[in-house]
Amino acid sequence: MTSLRMAISEFRRLTAGRMPALAILAITLIPTLYASLYLWANHDPYAKLSSVQAALVVDDVPAQSDQSGEIHAGRDVAHDLREDGSFDWQEVSEAEARQGVQDGTYLFALTIPREFSSALASTADFEPKKAELTLTTNEANNYLSTTIADQVLSKVSGSIAQNVSEQAASAFLLGFSTLHDQLLQAGDGAQRLADGLVDAESGAGQLRDGAGELVSGQQQLLGGQQQLASGIDQAASGADQLAAGAATLAPGARQVADGNAQIAQIGDEIANASQTANGDLDTIRADIVQQLDAAGISDPQRQQILDTLDGFRQPLDDLNDRVQSTSGQLDQLASGSQQVADGAQRLADGSATLAGGLGTARSGSQQLVSGQQEALSGAQQLQSGAGELADGIGTAQTGAQELADGLADGVSSIPALDEQRRDETAQTIASPIATEDVSQASADSYGAGLAPFFLSIGAWVGAYVMFLLVRPLSNRAIAARQSPLRTALGGWLTPAAIAVAQSVVMLFVVRFAVEIDWVRAGYVSLLLALVSVTFVAIVHTLNAWLGTVGQLLGLVLLVLQLASAGGTFPWQTLPGPLQVVHHVLPMTYAVDGLRHLMYGASLESLPRTVAVLVAYIVGALALTCAAAYRRRIWTVSQIKPEIAL
Incomplete structure (x- = not known):
């Protein structure tokens, strides 16, 4: 009996009946549910921050400056924040803001104190005092609330600092022009x-x-x-x-x-x-x-x-x-x-x-x-x-x-500066650096950035749950003294075919239902199929050698790869032992290859990725062959395993 006939026989066994067929369908959809639901929930959270309520307390009182006249910086900041629309700003009293952050009504609160404009006016009158903004957060509402609020505060502070610097530079340059005219008269x-x-x-x-x-x-x-x-x-x-x-x-x-x-x-x-x-x-x-x-x-x-x-x-x-x-x-x-x-x-x-x-x-x-x-x-x-x-x-x-x-x-x-040159020079002094973002490859959204990671996780989950139904090795083939290679290939081909179907359905739903787009769609499909059959080969080997214990080890490997694959933060930030694991386990290369293909980046590292995955397939199949050969001698643990699912 050839490996292909063994695979077809196993597939017929799995689909012989309504419930087994539904089970195979469920196994096919589990990776899609895992990857698509998570990516759907996190498709573009930053675009939806405008629906998050944040408290704004404006206690600032306008101040008078000998150089700049009336300054109402607090009210200007409040107006700019509402116009920006990054959050759903609610202007409330200080007590309401404190209570709202405490009970979760507001993600955070930004307080502009009474002396805010007065402090900014002090620089123009050469009696400088620092203006203060108070940020109130509560990580019991969301652990990212402080990080998000700090970014808002940094953006507001930077904008105010630029405006104050520009006004100070303009006044300084105006003094130069006045001095020039007076010295000319003198x-x-x-x-x-x-x-x-x-x-x-x-x-x-x-x-x-x-x-x-x-x-x-x-x-x-x-x-x-x-x-x-x-x-x-x-x-x-x-x-x-x-x-x-x-x-x-x-x-x-x-x-x-x-x-x-x-x-x-x-x-x-x-x-x-x-x-x-x-x-x-x-x-x-x-x-x-x-x-x-x-x-x-x-x-x-x-x-x-x-x-x-x-x-x-x-x-x-x-x-x-x-x-x-x-x-x-x-x-x-x-x-x-x-x-x-x-x-x-x-x-x-x-x-x-x-x-x-x-x-x-x-x-x-x-x-x-x-x-x-x-x-x-x-x-x-x-x-x-x-x-x-x-x-x-x-x-x-x-x-x-x-x-x-x-x-x-x-x-x-x-x-001798005219008004236009003074304004241009003051703007340059206030903001002397112009940045240009040059992106060699980029994801369209937060969800697109996470897609390679969760597609890889979905592929591993699909391979893991598959062997809850699929037998790793055919007992009939082992009893008939079939070649260990045929037995191993026959046990791997059926779940590999299902894994390919899992990857196709998963990509289809993520692309058209979740609406996460990518480039090089054909190459992405081929690589994800290769990733899926690689993961199947690894879990197949674990089950062929260790049975139920191997299934549990597949879960342990999933946890290790979640921590070490570098799917979110750069892998260089990992602890030393996990950096070693990062370079060894296959999900690292799966995530890296999918990123380069989906984002349109350089393909220089793709041959290495494919080589590593193929090496894992060959190595796993070789180990499965050894397990098939070993199981030709029946033991008590095979007849009655100590642990069974």
Whole structure:
């Protein structure tokens, strides 16, 4: 009898009657019920979280910020959560939320405290305080409630942090733009100051030249006065020469008086120019103060600049005082010269009067010489002071130009951002990283992600329950001394055929009833059929060798593979011993192969998967052959087993 005929005979035995046929049908559907019901229940739970009620407590009070105005962040967060629709948010009081989480009405509660907006506003006003959100969970309602709620809290916190960072960056960049504009204005003012000081330096140069001319005139005047003194001395030597000298003296004295008047007038003009220049310094200083205030220069920097300018002021004030004093002396000199001229005229008119007043004239002439010497000294001081003024204004002009250049350099180093660039830059600062998900293979839903695992489990369950009805080895074939290989194949082919039917029904229901889709449907069907017959071969071997104990070991192997196959979390997270089991048991390779086929991933590992499964089939059949050979010798345990189902 061939293996195929033995398999057909076993199949006829199993279907000989209504109840056996129904039992075979039930066995065929058990893997489908297991896999499809679980995958149906977990098809896409995340898409249905919008029906899960969560409590939202909004105690927040709007806050005022000097930088951002009114902030009502708590109400904004509540609005965004309801608009997002991830959960069925119910806005309730704090007591209702606490009670609802406790009795299971709400999966969790999110509380926005009273100071939430105030804390966020504190960062804009540079008095930072951390804003708090309170998350209330109860894992007695669901052990994933804390994990889900933490993800919601992380998402909300990240969104709020991004918004706050964006607002802070926008205000920071706006300050840059304002500083840029103010420094630009300060630079313009400093440039105008430098240009004005150029004009002032030119005026001071003119003042210095005028003072030089004054010194020259004073020197000439002093020489004339000395000559006059000598003439008076000579006039005193003899009265006879007085009349002739007086006639000559009168015109000369008048010329001297006119010259002194002109010199006095020049001195007045120089004094007026000096006084005007000194008054302009006050105006220039006031303009500088206004420009520094408008530029937003700090108080220490402004005071340093003003102190530098004031350092040049005192010498100019002293010089102006000396110029005014000298001008007054020149006026006195002009007046005295006029008197001398009048006296000379009177001397000409009356020699007798001249003789009497000659002593007075000698004394006045000496005083006049002394006054002219003082006037000369004052003019020389005026000339020196005017030079110092010109030098000081030149230094001030150089400093003002350096200030203007420095401000221009500062302005060039500060970016000038318009509103659009500020917004774009603030958004980039708040969220500097853009992520891109590149999926080499992906499942469409949570259920699709679990499908390879539960299809494999269903295949093992189908193989396990099958041997509750199917005999692993034919006693007739063993008694007839059939070849152990034929006996083993004959015992394996019938459950293998049923297992293939199980896999086809299971895939059909999962695909069209549960609506879990995948790619490479044909390859998936072939691989799952291979997985099913492999599992049948393993359970077949266990039953052929150990009978009822082997059936129990099949259940133990199922439990081991549930823990070690890596169907949910990565296998690297398993404890060390289970990682060893992971690489040994066949469900690992079944799950891995189905994943690569169903998700459209690379097929590089598929040959290894097929090789491992085929190796298990060959090894299991070899062991079954050994069991068939061993059972050719009947023992008491075969006739009456110690454990029977």
